[in-house]
Amino acid sequence: MQNIYRRTPIERRSEIPIFIDRQNDIYVKNYDDIADHHLCSISLGKGNPFMQEEMWRDLERNTIDLINKYAEKGARILDVGVGTGRLLAQFTSMNRYGIDVALGYLERLGDSGIECSLGVVEDLPYQNNVFDIVVCTDVLEHVFDLHKAISELYRVLKPEGMLIIRVPYKENLELYLHKDYPYHIAHVRNFDEHELEIQFSRVFDFRLCETLYDKAFVPVSLALPLPRGKIFLTKLLVRLQAIFPFLKNPLQRLYKPTEISMAFKKPA
Numbered sequence: 001m002q003n004i005y006r007r008t009p010i011e012r013r014s015e016i017p018i019f020i021d022r023q024n025d026i027y028v029k030n031y032d033d034i035a036d037h038h039l040c041s042i043s044l045g046k047g048n049p050f051m052q053e054e055m056w057r058d059l060e061r062n063t064i065d066l067i068n069k070y071a072e073k074g075a076r077i078l079d080v081g082v083g084t085g086r087l088l089a090q091f092t093s094m095n096r097y098g099i100d101v102a103l104g105y106l107e108r109l110g111d112s113g114i115e116c117s118l119g120v121v122e123d124l125p126y127q128n129n130v131f132d133i134v135v136c137t138d139v140l141e142h143v144f145d146l147h148k149a150i151s152e153l154y155r156v157l158k159p160e161g162m163l164i165i166r167v168p169y170k171e172n173l174e175l176y177l178h179k180d181y182p183y184h185i186a187h188v189r190n191f192d193e194h195e196l197e198i199q200f201s202r203v204f205d206f207r208l209c210e211t212l213y214d215k216a217f218v219p220v221s222l223a224l225p226l227p228r229g230k231i232f233l234t235k236l237l238v239r240l241q242a243i244f245p246f247l248k249n250p251l252q253r254l255y256k257p258t259e260i261s262m263a264f265k266k267p268a
Contacts, residue, residue: 006127016106019119028101030184035102055216062212062261063137063166064090070162070263075132080121081139085109122148126156137166141187154204157266163206167191169260196262206264213257221255
C-alpha cells in the first residue's frame with residue numbers, strides 16, 4: 001500500500017496521526033472550541049447548532065451532485081475539513097481520506113472507514129499528486145493564507161484531478177465582529193464567483209468546469225425588497241414547502257444564493 005504521507009506525524013492520538021502542534025496554536029484552540037460546541041449539541045440530540053438540518057442538506061446537494069458527476073468508483077478522495085464525516089459517508093465505494101483541524105471530530109470517525117489525520121489546509125501532510133479528487137467545503141473562508149491553501153490543494157491532486165469547493169457567497173462578515181459572537185475568529189473573508197475564478201484559474205492554472213449556486217431558506221438572503229418581516233415570511237415559506245414539497249424549488253428562487261459550489265480540473 002502506498003504511503004500517502006510525506007512526513008512523520010508529531011504524535012498519534014486514538015491512532016490519528018497529528019501533524020500540527022495542538023498545544024501552542026491559538027487557531028487550533030479556537031476551532032477545537034467550535035467543534036466541541038457542535039459535538040455537544042449532537043450528543044444532546046439537538047443537531048448542528050450553527051444551521052438547521054434541512055438547510056445543511058440543501059447546501060450540500062450541489063456538492064454531492066458534483067462529486068457524483070466527476071468522481072469514479074474507487075477514486076481516492078480527500079475531504080479537507082472532513083468534520084463529522086457526513087459528506088464522505090455517502091461515498092463508500094471510494095478510497096476515502098479526511099483531514100481536519102479539530103481532534104474531536106476525527107475521534108468520532110474511528111469506525112467510519114475514513115483514514116483521518118489532523119492538520120491544516122495550508123500545510124497538508126500528503127505526498128504530491130496522490131488524490132483523484134479533493135473536496136474542500138466551508139473551509140476557505142476560515143483560512144488565514146488563502147494562496148498557500150490553494151497551493152496545497154493543487155499540490156496533492158493528481159494531474160487531471162478534480163477539486164470541488166464550496167464557500168459562502170457574498171457573505172456579510174459583520175456578524176463575526178459583534179461583541180456577543182462567542183468565538184475569537186470564524187469567517188475571515190467573503191467570496192463571489194469572480195474572485196474564486198481569478199484565484200483558481202488565473203493565479204493558479206485550474207480549469208473551471210462548473211459553477212452551481214446553493215440556495216436555502218435564509219431570511220437575510222430573501223431577495224424581496226422588504227424593510228421588515230423577512231424572518232416571519234421565511235418561516236411561513238418553510239412551513240408551506242413542508243406541506244407541499246413540490247413548491248420548494250420555486251420558493252427558493254425568491255432567495256439569493258447562500259453558498260457557491262465550483263468544480264475545477266488540474267491540468268495534465
